[in-house]
Each structure stands twice: as structure tokens, then as C-alpha cells.
Amino acid sequence: MDSSMYGKIDKAKRYAEERERIKFHSFEALIEGNNSDKTVRYNDGKWDCDCHYFSNYGVCAHTMAFEILLEKMVVPGEHPEF
Numbered sequence: 001m002d003s004s005m006y007g008k009i010d011k012a013k014r015y016a017e018e019r020e021r022i023k024f025h026s027f028e029a030l031i032e033g034n035n036s037d038k039t040v041r042y043n044d045g046k047w048d049c050d051c052h053y054f055s056n057y058g059v060c061a062h063t064m065a066f067e068i069l070l071e072k073m074v075v076p077g078e079h080p081e082f
Contacts, residue, residue: 019072031062038062045075 015021026043033051040062041048047063054060059079067076 022073024070024074029066031065033062040066042066042074047077 024042026041028039028041031038031040038049038051047059047066048054049060049062051060051062054063059077063077064079067074
């Protein structure tokens with residue numbers, strides 16, 4: 001392995017540990033639900049999910065799961081704090 005690669009690996013580990021340095025602008029992901037898979041989208045602070053609950057309330061367990069997973073890297077949705 002190229003000797004400079006060791007430094008890059010260490011830097012990558014530091015970035016991964018400092019979550020607040022990473023900001024997502026947009027993504028689309030699939031979450032495997034208990035009954036069916038759901039698609040969650042995030043675009044510049046706005047959340048969307050194709051589940052029925054989200055269409056009624058603007059928040060759901062699927063979007064909140066991603067908020068927890070990506071803490072400090074995305075803008076939270078509008079809901080009570082958890």
C-alpha cells in the first residue's frame with residue numbers, strides 16, 4: 001500500500017467520528033418495514049416518505065429512524081423531540 005494511504009485512512013476515520021462535519025443535502029433510501037418496504041427521501045431539510053402515516057402527519061417512524069441514524073448530519077423534521 002502507498003505510504004500516503006495510511007494518512008488518508010486516519011483522516012477518513014476522524015471525519016467519520018466528527019459527524020457534525022458531514023451535512024446531507026439530499027438522498028433517497030429504502031427502509032425495510034415490518035409489512036412492506038418504504039422509500040424515504042430527504043432534500044434540503046425536507047423529509048418525505050411514501051407511507052400512509054407520513055402523508056397524513058408529515059412525519060413517521062421511517063423518517064425519524066433516519067434522523068436518529070444521521071444525527072447532526074440532517075435537519076430534523078417538525079415533531080416532538082425524541
